[in-house]
Amino acid sequence: MNKEDIFKKIENALKTVLGHDNFQLSETTTAHDVDGWESVTHMMIISEIENNLNIKFKLMDLMNMNSVGDLVKIIESEL
Secondary structure (H helix, E strand, O other): OOHHHHHHHHHHHHHHHHOOOOOOOOOOOOHHHOOOOOHHHHHHHHHHHHHHHOOOOOHHHHHOOOOHHHHHHHHHHHO
16 A cells, blocks of 8 residues: 555545545644544544554554654554
8 A cells, every 4th residue: 555545544534534525634734734633533533544444553653643644654554
């Protein structure tokens, strides 16, 4: 799976959980940049990504995740 495919999976998870597509994803996108991406929805997004990609994030990875770029790198390492 390439980086573009991973971005698409993340985008789909955000659309599913947040119920809108009013955002632009880049490696520098953070939760503060997307309406509705808050602490509760963050965990729902992470769960959606884990289920869709059949992976499980480590707690330390989740704690060090600050941007979509960080999320992509962690997903790449898990696949």
